[in-house]
Amino acid sequence: AQSVTQPDIHITVSEGASLELRCNYSYGATPYLFWYVQSPGQGLQLLLKYFSGDTLVQGIKGFEAEFKRSQSSFNLRKPSVHWSDAAEYFCAVGVGNSGGSNYKLTFGKGTLLTVNP
Amino acid sequence: NAGVTQTPKFRILKIGQSMTLQCTQDMNHNYMYWYRQDPGMGLKLIYYSVGAGITDKGEVPNGYNVSRSTTEDFPLRLELAAPSQTSVYFCASVRDMYSPLHFGNGTRLTVT
Numbered sequence A: 001a002q003s004v005t006q007p008d009i010h011i012t013v014s015e016g017a018s019l020e021l022r023c024n025y026s027y028g029a030t031p032y033l034f035w036y037v038q039s040p041g042q043g044l045q046l047l048l049k050y051f052s053g054d055t056l057v058q059g060i061k062g063f064e065a066e067f068k069r070s071q072s073s074f075n076l077r078k079p080s081v082h083w084s085d086a087a088e089y090f091c092a093v094g095v096g097n098s099g100g101s102n103y104k105l106t107f108g109k110g111t112l113l114t115v116n117p
Numbered sequence B: 001n002a003g004v005t006q007t008p009k010f011r012i013l014k015i016g017q018s019m020t021l022q023c024t025q026d027m028n029h030n031y032m033y034w035y036r037q038d039p040g041m042g043l044k045l046i047y048y049s050v051g052a053g054i055t056d057k058g059e060v061p062n063g064y065n066v067s068r069s070t071t072e073d074f075p076l077r078l079e080l081a082a083p084s085q086t087s088v089y090f091c092a093s094v095r096d097m098y099s100p101l102h103f104g105n106g107t108r109l110t111v112t
Helices: none
Strands: A003-005 A010-014 A019-021 A024-026 A032-038 A044-050 A056-058 A064-068 A073-078 A087-095 A104-107 A111-116 B004-007 B010-013 B019-025 B031-038 B042-051 B054-057 B064-066 B076-078 B087-094 B107-111
Touching: A003 A087, A003 A104, A010 A019, A019 A111, A024 A073, A032 A064, A032 A073, A044 A056, A044 A064, A044 A073, A073 A087, A104 B031, A104 B042, B004 B087, B019 B031, B019 B087, B019 B107, B042 B064
Parallel strands: A010 A111, B010 B107
Antiparallel strands: A003 A024, A019 A073, A032 A044, A032 A087, A056 A064, A064 A073, A087 A104, A087 A111, B004 B019, B019 B076, B031 B042, B031 B087, B042 B054, B064 B076, B087 B107
């Protein structure tokens, strides 16, 4: 079965500093990869996704992520963090057969981001 | 479009009571999911459905049941509520494997 590991439970950065959130997955093939963000009391919002092709993907709010097959990783980055980026971030993998009859997403445990002024 | 609508938003149950969490979507999505979210544990898949009349167990199905009689609705049933079912429940739907999930706003359930 597929699994997702987010090694960092909580990260604190200063506003304006760069950010990297780590995500590793375990799956026999290349899954569909996603990053979601959740603000307190809210549902989850998609930041970006990777299916195939260019391994560096751009998302909303200035975020990007890089897929590295050799490391089974899909790390999220942002060059300059804003106070409004404080939230919880979830990496997810989507797997299913070619017909999609059992397609489902597995989420990591999340990384809570705190931004200091 | 309303997207994915969950009701109720909050509920307190006594141990042994039963209830149904409602989820409906108006986007004609075939795939629908129920997740529970506990602090520090991320989202765990309870049940999912790939179309009307088809449901399957996820990672943590014990204590729950689902049905999918229509494309729009995917209710989650708790038959004998237990304190371990205290959680925030999210319903989600998606058009296909290449699209992002649409999440409801969640139901916060407390079992005492």
